[in-house]
Amino acid sequence: MTPSRIILMGYMGSGKTTVGRALAKDLNMPFYDLDWYIESRMRKTVKQIFDERGEDGFRVIERNMLHEVAEFENIVVSCGGGTPCFFDNIDYLNQQGETVYLKCTPEVLHKHLSMGKTVRPLLLNKTPEQVKTYIEEQLQVREPFYSKAKHTVDVTLMDNYEKIKISVAKLKETLGIA
Ligand SMILES: Nc1ncnc2c1ncn2[C@@H]1O[C@H](COP(=O)(O)OP(=O)(O)O)[C@@H](O)[C@H]1O
Ligand SMILES: O=C(O)C1=C[C@@H](OP(=O)(O)O)[C@@H](O)[C@H](O)C1
Ligand SMILES: [Mg+2]
Numbered sequence: 001m002t003p004s005r006i007i008l009m010g011y012m013g014s015g016k017t018t019v020g021r022a023l024a025k026d027l028n029m030p031f032y033d034l035d036w037y038i039e040s041r042m043r044k045t046v047k048q049i050f051d052e053r054g055e056d057g058f059r060v061i062e063r064n065m066l067h068e069v070a071e072f073e074n075i076v077v078s079c080g081g082g083t084p085c086f087f088d089n090i091d092y093l094n095q096q097g098e099t100v101y102l103k104c105t106p107e108v109l110h111k112h113l114s115m116g117k118t119v120r121p122l123l124l125n126k127t128p129e130q131v132k133t134y135i136e137e138q139l140q141v142r143e144p145f146y147s148k149a150k151h152t153v154d155v156t157l158m159d160n161y162e163k164i165k166i167s168v169a170k171l172k173e174t175l176g177i178a
Pocket of ligand 2: 010011012013016017037046071079080082085118119120121122
């Protein structure tokens, strides 16, 4: 049986949004990306919220929106990279569903983060070298929170054109979904 809520977490660039959307499509379940939900409810981009209210203000909004989204049933949710690391969010998430940590090496995260168009305020105004160091340092701080997820799936799959498909298959296997 498919769990009522599948909740993906992990560092920026681990593929929460990309893989979450593909998993939801595969399972024919509604998909909620927490950042997109925040942007639609607030009618502002994540960057605008950071600019106007700072990171602390964003985290308060993120927690409030999380409590809305994680009440919906039969859904796939992709968190933001910081979501499980603030307030009691990780405990709440574990209570609400099958939490999965998408684990990835700093090298692959760095590569993923240079792809796509998503604006990540925490990485702006940094050189590629500074971003690399930032990822390594912040990952160490965040890992204890991510590690509290009920499941972990390693998504360190370098340069494989079927990466998304493989990640979805790994997730389904981990969650015991046929
Ligand atoms: N498992 C994966 N397979 C293929 N591409 C990926 C994967 N993970 C991440 N990417 C690529 O990396 C970029 C960042 O992924 P994204 O889903 O936005 O990560 P997150 O939501 O965790 O920050 C995207 O451009 C995406 O195409
Ligand atoms: O790691 C973080 O603190 C953040 C990650 C972002 O989401 P993604 O992990 O989907 O990029 C977004 O929530 C915001 O920019 C802050
Ligand atoms: Mg995302």
